[in-house]
Structures are given as structure tokens and as C-alpha cells.
Amino acid sequence: MKKIISNSGTINAVINGKSLTCKIRRINDVDFFQFWDNSTSTVSPSWKDAGPKFYAEVTDSEGKSYVLGSGSLANVNLYWNGGSGNSSLMTFDSNNLNTNILPAGTIRRLLASVKYSDGNTYQNVPVFEIIKDVFGSANADSDDFYVTGQVTLEGANTQDVRSNTETVQCVQTVNGGNTYVVRISSEAGKGDIDSEGNAAELVAKVYKYGATTEVTSDASLQWADASAGTESNISSATTSKLTVSADMVNGDGLFVCIATIGGKTYRGYYRVKDYSDPYHIEVTESGTFASGSGTHIDQKIQAGETVTRTAHVVKSDGTEVTGTKYDFTWVLKKADGTTFDPTTENGSVSGAAWKYAYAGIIAAGGSVNWYLSAEPANS
16 A cells, blocks of 8 residues: 555545545635735735635545535535634625624625536535625734535435635735735646546646736746655646646645745645545544633634544545554644644654644644654554
8 A cells, every 4th residue: 555645624524435525616716815015005906896706515435526505505604714713603694795704795605506626517506705805904814714514415314514624815015015925726626636546737826916917927836745744846847737646646645836936935735635545544633621611623723722633544435444554654844844843732643643732833833734644554
């Protein structure tokens, strides 16, 4: 068996022998970022009636697609972190405009006809669109969100699912300075390697503050594989597009496009999952609170909390692999890219489990990136 690499971000729900994956997809060309210039109180590009339009696409391990909420807005929920540190349920009025978290009327929800990644068009798909600027003096930090809901399976059974957490990036600049951002998206929805082994197609775009179109000159590009926690340049991958074949990904992979402009470098990241691989790493997490009470939030840590992440090697149908012992390797990086000591604030790494405390994550700069590999132990 090949070495397996796993990255967080995709939530898998297993039901009746199938693994359901729910991913945020955009259906227009407007990416999830805005520039904010605090010195001039300007935001770019403007999202007034022209922001990102997105939905949550659900597929199973056999490649079948499902409409989240079974065609009903009432069965789909949007959770948004508007700077409070925790994601909260967004509420909507009778006109399907948001009423909380962000200024009223920033996000609209609707049912629409949507072409999925499998090439088929589905009706009555719950869609969200941003129709006002998200960032400004009252919200100058990046936000994130995720979507939850139910899908109807065979036999009229229903299953709860949750999407990956998507970041809406606030890129801060001063006095209209030359600030750039690199964003990576999938080509024609091919963001993962499918069960037949068809390659993922990634596209990197570079944007400059104040410009409404991408930068197509003056930027030198280099793609790299960052799956193991360090960047390894991919030979001859120096254009805006990257084809990720099955032999480049062992379970899950993380790819980065590095743009060099005027001697400075800017990075964009994208995770690719290989559904043709027979094995994957699935990570579960649980939290305990010093006060004795509290509710853990997936992929986050709160004051007074200690979280344990535990890795499991699973088959493509979601069942855990038994009878084979695996050696797990955790690579942990601080927000500034330096190595994070797992023993910080009484944390630890032991085999498949990593335990960490709130104080340790704060000491690391507020976030820690983790990379995990597993390979069969020598018998």
C-alpha cells in the first residue's frame, strides 16, 4: 500500500456502506476574497449585486450526486463566522435575505438550476449569493462558513451532512499599495480525482488590489506539492494550470501555487482528494473543557478547551481498516511556517492521536497547520 497523506477540511458521513462528501462549490467566477484598504476605507472588488454565488454539492463514494435539502431552503443551514470566533446559524427573512451576523441583506438564498461536477444539471438546488460587501471597518478579518443539511438516500432514508469550511479572505492593504492574492479553483468542477482515476484540474489566478481582472503578466508562477508539510516544486509546472493525476496524490494532497512579483512571493493553496485510492485517513476530534462544560466546535478550539484529534485509516466505502498496523507521522506548523512543538502547554502526539490545548495554539500565533501520513508498519 502506498503512503497516505491526509489534510483537514472535508467532512465524511458514512451511511449504509457509503461515504458522503459535501463540498462548497462556486457557480460564478467571483472568488471568496476582497481587498480592504483601511487608510481610504475602500473595498475591492465590489460585491454589490455581484458577489460569489455558491452551493453545497453532495456526492457518495460511488460518484452519485445528491441535492442538499431535497429541494427545500428550509432544510439547509448556513453557519457563518463574522469575527466572533464561533460560527453561528445565519437566519433569513421572508424575502430570503439574511437578518443576522452580517449586515441585513448581505446574503440571499434561492433555489436554482445548477450544473454539478458530474456534468448533470439538477433542479431546485439551494444556492447562496453574496450581494453586498462583506468587509469594512466593522469587519476587517477573514470570515469562514460552512453549510449543513440533509440528503435523501435510497429507501427514503435521510442523512445529515456538513460541508467543508470555506474561508472568505480579507486581504488588507494600505494607501492603495501593491497587494496581491493568489486564488486556486478547480477547472470545470474537477477539484478531486474521481473514483475512475480521472485527474483533478486546478487553475491559479493572481489578483491585485484595485484591479477588477486577474494579473496575467509580471507574475512568475511555480506549483509545488505541500502534502508532507514542506513545499516540493513540481517539475515544469510554471503556468496557471496544474493537472493532478492519481499518482501525485496518496489519499489526500495539498498543492500550492507560488507567485513571484517584484521579488516578493504570494501563495495560494488547494486540497485534492483521490477517490480512486483504496484507503484514506479520516480524522475525528473531541474536546474537553477545564470548566467541565462546553460544546466543541469542529476544526476550532475555544478558551479553556483541550482537543484530541485521532486518525483512522478507512476504505473508500468508509469502513475502518482492521488487521493492519500503521505508523502515523504528524507534521505541525505554526502560523508563521515554523515547526510547532506538540508538547507545548502539555500537548502530545502519540501514534494516531494529537492532543493540544487552547493556550498552545494561541502561543503558536493562533493557528497550527497539520499534515498527517500513515504507512503500514514493518512486521
